[in-house]
Amino acid sequence: MLRRLAKCPSCRHNGEFEYTGAQHWPPEMARKLKLPDTTYLWTCSDCGTTLSDQELLPYQDERRMEAAIEITVQS
Numbered sequence: 001m002l003r004r005l006a007k008c009p010s011c012r013h014n015g016e017f018e019y020t021g022a023q024h025w026p027p028e029m030a031r032k033l034k035l036p037d038t039t040y041l042w043t044c045s046d047c048g049t050t051l052s053d054q055e056l057l058p059y060q061d062e063r064r065m066e067a068a069i070e071i072t073v074q075s
């Protein structure tokens with residue numbers, strides 16, 4: 001099972017998304033809508049919403065953020 005890390009725009013879940021499938025557009029339509037020919041779809045493991053690559057928010061590395069806070073406190 002293919003998975004990726006991202007943030008859900010619907011429930012704010014920050015973590016794993018399961019690969020659901022790919023949506024293929026006819027090349028003419030894709031050009032007209034300025035979309036890639038293939039859109040990959042992912043399902044949120046928390047709320048079950050299916051989202052495309054374009055809709056997913058970038059995954060936020062919380063550990064890295066904590067580290068940044070620690071550095072700020074120490075200095």
Ligand SMILES: [Zn+2]
Nearest residue numbers: 008011044047
């Ligand atoms: Zn979600």
